[in-house]
Amino acid sequence: DHADDLMWQALAAKHGAALVGSHYQTTTECKDWFDPANGSERAFLAALQQAAEKSGHLELVAAPWAIWGHSGGSLWACHMLNRHPDRVVSIWGRSQALTEFEQKALAVPVVFNYGAGETTGRFESVHK
16 A cells, blocks of 8 residues: 555655555465565566556666565565665665675665564564
8 A cells, every 4th residue: 555655656756766565465474475586576576567568667677676664575675685686775674674684785775663672582683
């Protein structure tokens, strides 16, 4: 529903950007899609291709990505950064993160936004 949000639309218009919202559905768990190798990368790239063709903006196929993700979406964004460090220009991750990044990915700005309760357990390594 982010693509329908007026604030996101205004931000995209201000910067001459396309706004793409996604929703991945699986019959099992989040872990089945937050790893792009499980098909979500292929679905994302196919959606970009389809949007480019339908809109007549073929440049979308090669456009850089600024990715916002929540929970599994944040993990997905981190994986996509490792896989496509030349395409990702920034990430905003809300809850969840990878703790290992490819060297080239370390040059890309990433902001992680955690809640007050997300300081222990699996989040500890991110705060170090």
